[in-house]
Amino acid sequence: MTYEYRLGDVDYNGKVTWHKKLEVKVEAESAKIPPEFGLHRAYPNPFNPATTISYQLASASFVKISIYDVRGKLVETLVNEQKDRGNYSVVWDAGGLSSGIYFYKIVAGEYSGVNKCLLIR
Numbered sequence: 001m002t003y004e005y006r007l008g009d010v011d012y013n014g015k016v017t018w019h020k021k022l023e024v025k026v027e028a029e030s031a032k033i034p035p036e037f038g039l040h041r042a043y044p045n046p047f048n049p050a051t052t053i054s055y056q057l058a059s060a061s062f063v064k065i066s067i068y069d070v071r072g073k074l075v076e077t078l079v080n081e082q083k084d085r086g087n088y089s090v091v092w093d094a095g096g097l098s099s100g101i102y103f104y105k106i107v108a109g110e111y112s113g114v115n116k117c118l119l120i121r
Helices: none
Strands: 002-005 009-010 016-018 022-025 050-057 061-068 073-082 086-093 099-106 111-119
Touching: 050 099, 050 111, 061 086, 073 086, 073 099
Parallel strands: none
Antiparallel strands: 002 022, 009 016, 050 086, 061 073, 061 099, 099 111
């Protein structure tokens, strides 16, 4: 979206001096809002010792992101709070864990998704 502005100066006698038009381009707010919920692949993957998990929210939701081992045991909860709509990322530092496959799960409102990542020591 483009807005045009034109500034004018008014002196003490009331005389107005107009300046040339100025165009300002603004990204529409709707372009920043994700159209749907999503859980992206961790980056880097495989990783050692930290990886970044990105996700997007189409509307404000209570978000929970949890890490599980291959047996389905909860390892850690990274996010457990209300979030506004938008794009987010969280860094998972697995420095104290052993090599292996781990799963990260998001639950945000009615949406849920699971991806896997590989920790290599």
